[in-house]
Amino acid sequence: MKLSELASTLGLAYQGPDKEIRGVATLEEAGPEDISFLANPKYAGMLQSTRAGAVILAERFGEQTTTALVSENPYLDFARAVQLFAKPQGSFNGHSQQAWIHPEAEVADDAVVYPFVSVGAGARVGSGTTLFSGVYVGEDCQLGPNCVIYPNVTLMAGTQLGQGVILHAGVVLGSDGFGFAEAAAGREKFPQVGRVVVGDNVEIGANTCVDRAALGETRIGSGSKIDNLVQLGHNVQVGENCILVSQVGIAGSTKLGRNVIIAGQVGVAGHLEIGEGCRVGAKSGVGRSLPPGTDVSGIPAMDHATFLKSSAVQGRLPEMARTVRRLEKEVEALKAALASQGETNV
Amino acid sequence: MKLSELASTLGLAYQGPDKEIRGVATLEEAGPEDISFLANPKYAGMLQSTRAGAVILAERFGEQTTTALVSENPYLDFARAVQLFAKPQGSFNGHSQQAWIHPEAEVADDAVVYPFVSVGAGARVGSGTTLFSGVYVGEDCQLGPNCVIYPNVTLMAGTQLGQGVILHAGVVLGSDGFGFAEAAAGREKFPQVGRVVVGDNVEIGANTCVDRAALGETRIGSGSKIDNLVQLGHNVQVGENCILVSQVGIAGSTKLGRNVIIAGQVGVAGHLEIGEGCRVGAKSGVGRSLPPGTDVSGIPAMDHATFLKSSAVQGRLPEMARTVRRLEKEVEALKAALASQGETNV
Amino acid sequence: MKLSELASTLGLAYQGPDKEIRGVATLEEAGPEDISFLANPKYAGMLQSTRAGAVILAERFGEQTTTALVSENPYLDFARAVQLFAKPQGSFNGHSQQAWIHPEAEVADDAVVYPFVSVGAGARVGSGTTLFSGVYVGEDCQLGPNCVIYPNVTLMAGTQLGQGVILHAGVVLGSDGFGFAEAAAGREKFPQVGRVVVGDNVEIGANTCVDRAALGETRIGSGSKIDNLVQLGHNVQVGENCILVSQVGIAGSTKLGRNVIIAGQVGVAGHLEIGEGCRVGAKSGVGRSLPPGTDVSGIPAMDHATFLKSSAVQGRLPEMARTVRRLEKEVEALKAALASQGETNV
Structure with missing residues (x-):
């Protein structure tokens, strides 16, 4: 399928030269006849290294690659592109006599x-x-x-x-x-x-x-x-x-x-x-x-x-248990000391 | 099946007019030819609104409905009633030549x-x-x-x-x-x-x-x-x-x-x-x-x-951790104050 | 299979009389024509009571039984013995016309x-x-x-x-x-x-x-x-x-x-x-x-x-929560007492 045809089918604008697209792949694995996509900005750096023939991406990344389809929702439009290339499973037709x-x-x-x-x-x-x-x-x-x-x-x-x-x-x-x-x-x-x-x-x-x-x-x-x-x-x-x-x-x-x-x-x-x-x-x-x-x-x-806060405490529970035991002793000691001092004061 | 026949099969007494029963359903969904049941007293109020033709229930609820089978274990007797109306699954008989x-x-x-x-x-x-x-x-x-x-x-x-x-x-x-x-x-x-x-x-x-x-x-x-x-x-x-x-x-x-x-x-x-x-x-x-x-x-x-008590604490762990940290500081402060007061007293 | 043949196949030395071995079983269930094994030393006592025809075991247990195959890894060698007696599942051969x-x-x-x-x-x-x-x-x-x-x-x-x-x-x-x-x-x-x-x-x-x-x-x-x-x-x-x-x-x-x-x-x-x-x-x-x-x-x-320490605390959380609440009160009381004593001292 021509890239121009794919763009038209998906209702997207495209930039760069028209070319034949034969498959879909990730940025990492795509070859020159594959279309790929950039949805998560943290992978934008891969636009430099990918061999993909074209990339579906947001407009703001358009300058970082030559051949692209510009999309407001690159993941969705890539899913639709995959659908165009996907072949439904199965190799049987009709009603089997063995059914x-x-x-x-x-x-x-x-x-x-x-x-x-x-x-x-x-x-x-x-x-x-x-x-x-x-x-x-x-x-x-x-x-x-x-x-x-x-x-x-x-x-x-x-x-x-x-x-x-x-x-x-x-x-x-x-x-x-x-x-x-x-x-x-x-x-x-x-x-x-x-x-x-x-x-x-x-x-x-x-x-x-x-x-x-x-x-x-x-x-x-x-x-x-x-x-x-x-x-x-x-x-x-x-x-x-x-x-x-x-x-x-x-x-x-x-x-x-x-x-x-x-x-x-x-x-x-x-x-x-x-x-x-x-x-x-x-x-x-x-x-x-x-x-x-x-x-x-x-x-x-x-x-x-x-839950997130409670989870953070889970690993510290043993330490907390020790602290509570120590505090109990210290409070007892304080009570005793205070009582003793009170008597002294009397 | 006649209600009287159903009562006899289940070994239960019945009250109210005899009638034809053709199915089983909940109190909420039963129609006039269905038998239903009341096992959980909290649904007793539904006896007023149900359209059920008859209800299997405990004796004490008998006054609240006209047509009933009186049971010491309404859930069990209803299960047995369902069994009478249930049709086993399957639409094949014999030994298939395709096996x-x-x-x-x-x-x-x-x-x-x-x-x-x-x-x-x-x-x-x-x-x-x-x-x-x-x-x-x-x-x-x-x-x-x-x-x-x-x-x-x-x-x-x-x-x-x-x-x-x-x-x-x-x-x-x-x-x-x-x-x-x-x-x-x-x-x-x-x-x-x-x-x-x-x-x-x-x-x-x-x-x-x-x-x-x-x-x-x-x-x-x-x-x-x-x-x-x-x-x-x-x-x-x-x-x-x-x-x-x-x-x-x-x-x-x-x-x-x-x-x-x-x-x-x-x-x-x-x-x-x-x-x-x-x-x-x-x-x-x-x-x-x-x-x-x-x-x-x-x-x-x-x-x-x-476990139930421990579970109740889980959501309060973050607060408990904060309290323990505060107590540690306060105990330190108390120890210091007491020491200082002790010195003052000397 | 003769025990001697089994020993040879597994590459193990054996002690005791040669005999026919026809199956595999645990020490508890083995009969006189079964071979068994001792891998976990805590079951060594069963060597006295087992009816097994022979036992695969470590050298140090050899004295406790008459007929044994001596192995550095009794569990592995027993697994291999089981393999020798196991029959693969299935009772069909060829390519079915019903496939x-x-x-x-x-x-x-x-x-x-x-x-x-x-x-x-x-x-x-x-x-x-x-x-x-x-x-x-x-x-x-x-x-x-x-x-x-x-x-x-x-x-x-x-x-x-x-x-x-x-x-x-x-x-x-x-x-x-x-x-x-x-x-x-x-x-x-x-x-x-x-x-x-x-x-x-x-x-x-x-x-x-x-x-x-x-x-x-x-x-x-x-x-x-x-x-x-x-x-x-x-x-x-x-x-x-x-x-x-x-x-x-x-x-x-x-x-x-x-x-x-x-x-x-x-x-x-x-x-x-x-x-x-x-x-x-x-x-x-x-x-x-x-x-x-x-x-x-x-x-x-x-x-x-x-995790092991944290788990040990889980069941004590309710008690710990009570202790923390008690400590809070006691610390408050200590603070008040100390303040009061301080005032007294003034």
Whole structure:
């Protein structure tokens, strides 16, 4: 693709000679036919050494290179450039004869069904959706158009996906929630008869698990992005445009508002409400509901600024403990000395 | 089903007019043909507003609604009602021609074998057991009757399941334990030649991993319930009726007694003994053995009551550090003043 | 196998009568035809009670048993003995007609391809490599010789494996990294167009996920061993001979040097450098780069010795808080008393 054509497609001005661009790369690794980008000013020095054929950058850096596309958001425009060069994965088309599609399922003619896919009774798979090998679509699932379901994903019965949903390999949606009733003779399973409902343009990372509701629905709002190995319990509600980083666990019935960001390895207890726009720092343990816009971190989660100060103290605790013991002795000594002096004075 | 019939099946008395019940739902979402339940008294107010056709509740709440089943354990009886209305998942019967069953395997005639199931040499699959798509049963595995093995579960060679075991999608039992021997030229694999043995009525959540023993057996006792994304190392022994919540990790050779409850994201070090009835709070790190009946929390795990008090201090640590520094100065000043006064007195 | 033959194969001297050895077991469980081992001196007492036919042990324990192989590294030599008796898993040979191999893929004649394996266009599978059921090999993947890829593993397009790589069930390599660009209308996906490159003799545990690079490569160095349910973000670089224990998460672009050991459930933030030989204690949170040879633990990670002392204080924090409050009062009282005495003295 010509650089001029790329600029036009991205709606950006360009400077320097026109040239053929064949790929995308970092400033460090780009060659003369690659386009690269400068988003973080601390890497501006690399503009001198890069071999990139062209760079997407902010206007103020334009003087430091010859061939550039000028952007107000270089990272976003580079992401769009990458999209233009990216080739979707897959090397199969049509509906494989080695798949198993229940006669009462409806799969769009232009959906791609790899070998070893199972589609149960009553399931519907939308136009342009791809089911890679080993995908299981349980009965009565509904998959919207243009979804990409990577290999070995399991969608248990009744799972519903909007349009443009991406599920990475090994994702499980609609597994039973973890619910048991105590009986005299031991625990009995509370049958999990709800389902999982996923909005539009949601992306869910590899081997992440989302349990079906006990009753009703576990929901993931449109635009939310969930990383690998995340656990969402039954009846969890994730609002729109949330970000859940890998290995997060959210216990049952907790509700996240819109635009919540939860960093890696955080645990959130059940039956809480995490308000719109809350942010939770990595490895935190959240045991209470949070009003909208709260930033917390730590175990237990506290105000983020307090957490930073508290963290700074952790390594000094042994010294502090020694100081407190010393102060105790000194105060005792002072009390004794003062008493003795008082007697002397009498 | 008639309400009277439901009452009779559950062994409960009912009040109010008989009627047709067609489903189950929460008080909030139930319609006039649903049965619901009241277990937590704090929701008693909803008895006024619910549209439920009937409610399972404790006798003392009976006056607050017209149509009710009276129960001493409403949650348990509702779970049993849900069971009556629940339809098991699946839309396949028989042994699929698209499965691969080794000629030396034995699969019960009334077992269900979905397409794309693999059953290795010497494996035995019991009566009434269902193997969903993508399940791999390694050689010499033994699966008891009435097990449900959901899609894409992997049972490595020699794994043994009792009766009524439920394995959710993506579970891996019998993967190699993490064992290496240090040699001059680098690490060598310690071949993991043990197996995994699972008792009766065990349920294991999606994408949970249980490693085979290095030698001998990794064991999960009957009635234990394990949530999603849990990791059990080689030679771990889980007693009967334990509860392990999601993302827990138990390192190799640790033994849990009966009725141990371990909350989400806890880590337990290897070669420990966690006594019968111990409870471990969420996100804890357990680095020492625990006598029976101990409740611990925290990193490192401590007595749970102490943990709660310690947690309450965490957010005040910065202030405490400042106070200690101030006290140090004040004590120095007091010492100086006292010394000076002593001199004055002399 | 005769004990004499075993001794010869392992290059060890033996004492006692020659005999037939048919298996391997722990001292506790071994029978008269098993060989066992003594590596940890604290179990030396079991030499009296064991029924083992022979024991691999250090020379100094030779007098305590009749039949022994004398070793300078009993654990390593026992591992090698186990290897001699271990039977590789699997009960299939050849290339299954129930697999799907793209006509443009190249699979070595002596590779084993189970039923329900998918191999995409341009993929190459090396000699002696086994692909178990449900394995997906994306287009242009390159798998070296003698790899073992257990069931339901997913290798997305372009993944490259060296020789002798072992991937346990449910592993996902090459899933998209978690990268999004903020746009006015919401987040846009940053297409992940890099790949995953794995060196020789790497072993990766069940359900572990390794994301492909955004651009370039996510790399795992030769000899590294990774446990179950680990998460490696895009562009992570793991050096040679590292050990990552289960449920560890390493965020994007972080680099680990050689011989790094990271214990279970640790989280490491993105864009860090963890130097050669660093060791990180279980459940730690690492938020800064570490120079080579550093041992850290804790949240936030601190020097390991400091962590141990800090941990010891955690349970005493409530008492310490009370002490500090008491000291504050006592210091106030002392100040008042001193002032009063000063006045008295005046």
